[in-house]
Amino acid sequence: MSKNDFTVTAKSRSEQGKGASRRLRRLDSMVPGIVYGGENKPETIMIAHNHLTKLLENEAFYSHILTLEIDGKKQQVVLKDLQRHPYRPIIVHVDFQRITGNEKITMHVPLHFSGEDVAPGVKIDKGIVTHLVTEIEVRCLPKDLPEFIAVDLSNLKLGESVHISDLKLPTGIEATALLHRNDMAVANIQVPRAALAEETTAAPAAEVPVAPKGKEKDEAK
Numbered sequence: 001m002s003k004n005d006f007t008v009t010a011k012s013r014s015e016q017g018k019g020a021s022r023r024l025r026r027l028d029s030m031v032p033g034i035v036y037g038g039e040n041k042p043e044t045i046m047i048a049h050n051h052l053t054k055l056l057e058n059e060a061f062y063s064h065i066l067t068l069e070i071d072g073k074k075q076q077v078v079l080k081d082l083q084r085h086p087y088r089p090i091i092v093h094v095d096f097q098r099i100t101g102n103e104k105i106t107m108h109v110p111l112h113f114s115g116e117d118v119a120p121g122v123k124i125d126k127g128i129v130t131h132l133v134t135e136i137e138v139r140c141l142p143k144d145l146p147e148f149i150a151v152d153l154s155n156l157k158l159g160e161s162v163h164i165s166d167l168k169l170p171t172g173i174e175a176t177a178l179l180h181r182n183d184m185a186v187a188n189i190q191v192p193r194a195a196l197a198e199e200t201t202a203a204p205a206a207e208v209p210v211a212p213k214g215k216e217k218d219e220a221k
Helices: 018-027 049-056 059-063 193-202 215-220
Strands: 007-012 030-036 043-048 066-070 073-084 091-098 105-114 128-131 135-140 149-152 161-163 185-190
Touching: 007 049, 030 049, 043 049, 043 066, 049 059, 049 091, 059 105, 105 128
Parallel strands: 007 066, 030 091, 105 149
Antiparallel strands: 007 043, 030 043, 066 073, 073 091, 105 135, 128 185, 161 185
């Protein structure tokens, strides 16, 4: 569980629809959103764009239990969806899900890689580390939600991979991929492409036999 504490300050909004959302973003610099789940009905909200942008700068915000304060009333939520403008630095919409202590939640948690510089595949064999995924989906109780999951690469050799089943997940955490029998690789160490290209270029060309002098004339007769 992360030690960070995030409070999102929001206001209720009554106007709905694409037109109302565009006005909020353009005239008031507010981000439209919704909070749902639990025993209460879904509620439409709006959040100051600058306030939300500042919170999103912290990686832990994406995988953390948040305090959502709507018109002074607080509730516990997690961030479930975030929509950004395709090319402008604008947040278009945000979704939050209410949580309860005894109900498991499904969240994406970032992976933090370490030990790359001392891995035999890098230090000895000069291989290159590739991060195949940067986060995995987990299922757990809210109190057990980790800020990140550590991935130790210090013993990885050339040509080897680290799979989800190799990760040391905290107590109470389940990787949803494994529940579906998908033990995907999260990182590997491979020979650099440049080295492979050099080996291919340096390979000796096949020798073409040269006929002895005078033999060509004899064959032509």
